Amino acid sequence: MPAGLFRALLTVAGAVAAIVLAIGISSVAIVAVGASPADAFAAFLNFGATEKAVSTSIADMLNRAVTLFIAGLAVAIGFRMNLFNIGVEGQYRIAAICAAFVGSTFVAPAPIQITVIIIVAAAAGGLYALIPAVMKVTRGVNEVISTIMLNYIAINLAAFLVRGPFAGERAEGQLTTSTPVLPESAWFPNVNALLEMFGLPAPRGDGLWGFLIVAILLGVGIWLVLERTRFGFEVKASGLNAPAALASGVDPKRMVISAMVLSGAVAGLIGLPEILGDEHAFGSNFTPGLGFLGIAVALLGRNKPAGIAVAALLFGFLDRAQGPLQFADVPPSVITIMQGTIVLLVVIANEITSRIALRREERRAAQALGRNTPVEVAA
Amino acid sequence: MNAETVAAVPPAVQLEGITKRFPGVVANHDVSLTVDAGTVHAIVGENGAGKSTLMKILYGMQKPDEGTIRVNGEEVAFRTPSDAIAVGIGMVHQHFMLADNFTVLENIVLGAEPGTAGVLDKAGARRRINELAERHGLRVDPDRLVEDLGVGDRQRVEILKVLYRGARILILDEPTAVLVPQEVDELFDNLRELKAGGLTVIFISHKLDEVLSIADAITVIRRGTTVAGVDPAGTTARQLAELMVGNELPTPETRESTVTDTVMLKVSGLTLEAQGGRRLLDEVSFEIRKGEIVGIAGVEGNGQSELIEAIMGIRQARGGLTLGAEDISAWPTLRRREAGIGYIPEDRHRQGLLxxxxxxxxxxxxxxxxxxxxxxxxxxxxxxxxxxxxxxxxxxxxxxxxxxxxxxxxxxxxxxxxxxxxxxxEPKVLIAAHPTRGVDVGAQAAIWEHLRNARAAGLAVLLISADLDELIGLSDTLYVIYRGRLAARLDPSGVTPERLGGYMTGAITGTEEA
Structure with a gap:
């Protein structure tokens, strides 16, 4: 078996073992709060009684997964070169409000309108990530600290902008403020047709966000960049061994700037599925916390797009059960416990499986060497 | 040491039949070693001969697969270094393990702090350190910050650290590698004091003249096993070198000259300053022609690393660098590599590999x-x-x-x-730093062969090595680097390792040819 395939299979086996173990640990937590694990797991699998309800549940899960997937990608780009962009949270909020506001200021044909909004979002996220990148290469400021600080600034700045300069008209009796509503040409069409292909009726509400398609293309694109291009190779080399990358002609400053900006640009897109597909504005009740969840998703997915997709789907699956869990009298915080234990256990499983893989390769290398051992002890 | 005292006390350390295997490699094979108490015992061998593994076994960092260890006559089995410390074995590593922002006293007590109820007994510690320093002639000021200390002082702090933990048997792993000659003399004075105080010192080195001047007994390791125990009194450096290298070793000799007149790499006035203005490289100038191997000899830490990193563009140095006809001094590393400079780094794990x-x-x-x-x-x-x-x-x-x-x-x-x-x-220039370090004999011969073939094909090679036979055998031109300066230019065909060693330590100055 080729070494690469063996490593991949081992990784999957480790992840499955970790998830099984996490279900076990979560059961203990569920019992401890006086609920029934059987009820809880039934709730996770309960997608609703009618076809319409099932369809809506699936759309909810996929919609959640789309945003988490993009968030995971953004974090993973930095992680691949040991650059800890904790600032995805702030970058996506700044980008979301800028894109929502700019998109509401003009009307153009839908493809142009949407493209402009996407570009504005990516640019805003990328520029906001440029700040910690420049601080790191010029003054050596640790990006973890600077991005965390910039998160606070971004969150409060977005809150200020949505109430002040970027605020739209507030409808009578509405408690929240938001940016002006986007023209209809910026409304991303849903892809309920995908569900219908599987014989499911259109879900309630806004349906399955069309941004799913963009996210898939983005995932493929990021995979190509990271795994197949020279830039991706330099990212990997910088992450695995910075002095060796330097000696091989990789400019570390350029790498920090470009990886950080790319990470921020992808982060800028996290809010768009919701804005373009559902809310059609950035409101004060805009979904928070996706950037932080993205860190967990990237860890779980081992910083690889395919892995991140699986992790995002898993998190989306768990998050969807908010409602059913409450109906089943199980505290929904069980979801957080499960997500936490899964991430922890997967990190442990990764460590174990990579050691197993290494030991196997060392043995195989030793066999190859064994053709005329022992060279070392000829004396 | 006379026969009666040897009979009276059991050997401080006795190893028998030690074997240690790593995947694919046998690092140590049937090693036997007896170190008498109160002596300085040297273990010599080439890089990669298995000295360090053996010492790691003795210090509890590695477990042997086979064999027994006896300390002061009693059989022991170490699981961790703490077990070794407990029976009085201490190790001074080649690379110092000190916290720069702590004082000498704090570094010495770190991990073995005296005191009651969590309160550090500084006065007690100071008394004990001063007493130890007094007794063994290791003068240090306990209140100075380690970052302000020179290399020799830091080493004394390391030695005090192990003495403070009650070590009676000291292992020093290549202690002179980082020292300048005066500091080496001071270290040897310290070691003699330690010996006079009844301590046992195990001294690992591959520098023969040093070993002969300090050791009471010498054990030679070659390719993972002990090949001889010799008495320094009746041995010359030449004989020791033969034992270390063995006779069946291929010689790294280059046959006829392939040197051409075309200058491929020209280094002129290369200067690099450390923070504080100390010159790591001082006006280094030389040329490498097509088909020529230029060797640089020197004790580690005299500017070799800085020189190759400056040529590769990893460090920015002042001075001229010309590749062929082009001035490359302002080029980034990538462009230099693309233009045809190959680089075999001195530490392959740090700079050479993912x-x-x-x-x-x-x-x-x-x-x-x-x-x-x-x-x-x-x-x-x-x-x-x-x-x-x-x-x-x-x-x-x-x-x-x-x-x-x-x-x-x-x-x-x-x-x-x-x-x-x-x-x-198709590189034009190859910077080869220690190309055969830690490499087995077969691979060593193969790498030499590749270097020779490339030279014949017109490659210009800069060879930096600690292996003097490799340098003398492969080089067409040989320079000695000493404190960042090219101190001498020698003809490799007319120089012996002994003379070269003299230049490297600054004992001989001047140059044989202009």
Whole structure:
């Protein structure tokens, strides 16, 4: 078996073992709060009684997964070169409000309108990530600290902008403020047709966000960049061994700037599925916390797009059960416990499986060497 | 040491039949060693001969697969260094393990703090340190910050650290590698004091003149096993060298000269200053012509690392650098590599490899902007794999395949991969730092052969090595670097390792030819 395939299979086996173990640990937590694990797991699998309800549940899960997937990608780009962009949270909020506001200021044909909004979002996220990148290469400021600080600034700045300069008209009796509503040409069409292909009726509400398609293309694109291009190779080399990358002609400053900006640009897109597909504005009740969840998703997915997709789907699956869990009298915080234990256990499983893989390769290398051992002890 | 005292006390350390295997390599094989109490016992051997592994076993950092260890006559089995410390064995590592922002006193007590109820007894510690320093002639000021200390002082702090923990048997791993000659003399005075105080010192080195001047007994290790125990009184450096190297070793001799008149790399007035203005490189100038191997000899830490990193553009130095006809002094590393400078770094794990990446990805490293690795925007995986397979075959890299992770390979095979990679893409100049360090004899001969062939094909090589026979045997021109300056230019055909050693330590000055 080729070494690469063996490593991949081992990784999957480790992840499955970790998830099984996490279900076990979560059961203990569920019992401890006086609920029934059987009820809880039934709730996770309960997608609703009618076809319409099932369809809506699936759309909810996929919609959640789309945003988490993009968030995971953004974090993973930095992680691949040991650059800890904790600032995805702030970058996506700044980008979301800028894109929502700019998109509401003009009307153009839908493809142009949407493209402009996407570009504005990516640019805003990328520029906001440029700040910690420049601080790191010029003054050596640790990006973890600077991005965390910039998160606070971004969150409060977005809150200020949505109430002040970027605020739209507030409808009578509405408690929240938001940016002006986007023209209809910026409304991303849903892809309920995908569900219908599987014989499911259109879900309630806004349906399955069309941004799913963009996210898939983005995932493929990021995979190509990271795994197949020279830039991706330099990212990997910088992450695995910075002095060796330097000696091989990789400019570390350029790498920090470009990886950080790319990470921020992808982060800028996290809010768009919701804005373009559902809310059609950035409101004060805009979904928070996706950037932080993205860190967990990237860890779980081992910083690889395919892995991140699986992790995002898993998190989306768990998050969807908010409602059913409450109906089943199980505290929904069980979801957080499960997500936490899964991430922890997967990190442990990764460590174990990579050691197993290494030991196997060392043995195989030793066999190859064994053709005329022992060279070392000829004396 | 006379016969009566030897009979009266059991040996401080006695190793019997020690064998240690790593995947694919036997690092130690049937090692037997007896160290008498109250002596300085030297263990000599080439780089990669297995000295360090043996000392790690004795200090509890590695467990032997076979064999017994006796300390003061009693059999022991160490699981961790703490077990070794408990029976009075202390180790002074080659690379100091000190906290710079702590004082000498704080460093010494760190991990073994005296005191009651969590309160550090500084006065008690100071008393004890001063007393130890007094008794063994290790003068240090306990209140100075370690970051303000020189190398020799730091080493004394390391020695005090192990004495403070009650060590009666000290292992010093290549203690002179980082010292200048005066500091070496001071260290030897300290060691004599320690011996006079009844302590046992195990001294690891590959510098023969030093070993002969300080040791009471010498054990020679060659290719993982003890080959001889010799009495320094009746031995010359020459005999010791023969024991260390063995007779069946291939010699790194280059036959007829292939040197041409075309200057390939010209270094002029290269100067690099450390923070504080101390010159790491001081007006270094030399030329390498096509088909020439220029060797640089020197005690480690005299500017060799800085010189090669300056040539590669990893460090910015003042002065001129010309490759062929082009001034490359302002070029970044990437451009220098693309222009045809190959680089075999001195520490392959730090600068040469992505250990957690496959062999073919390591083949791409440093060549990511050039064919065959690159195809426009993309990395050409198929061709890179094929070319890695070519290197694996041509350079006899022992591996199950090109998808194997680099860290699964033994050091010699990793090095062969690096040599193969750096020889790819028709380099004009090769910077080879310790190309055969830690490499087994077979691989060593192969690497020498590749260097000779490349030289014959017109490559200009800068060779930096601690192996004097390698330097003398391969080089067409030999320079000695001493404190950042090229102190001498020698003709390798007329110089012995002993004379070269004299230049390297600054004992002989001046130059044989202008």
């Amino acid at each position: 250990l957690e990446a496959s062999l073919w990805e390591n083949r791409v490293l440093g060549h990511q902007t050039r064919p065959p690795a690159r195809r426009g925007f993309w990395i050409n995986r198929r061709v890179s794999r094929a070319d890695t397979q070519r290197i694996v075959e041509a350079y006899d890299v022992r591996t199950p395949g090109v998808d194997t992770l680099a860290l699964a390979l033994s050091g010699g095979n990793q090095q062969k991969l690096i040599v193969g990679r750096e020889m790819s893409g």
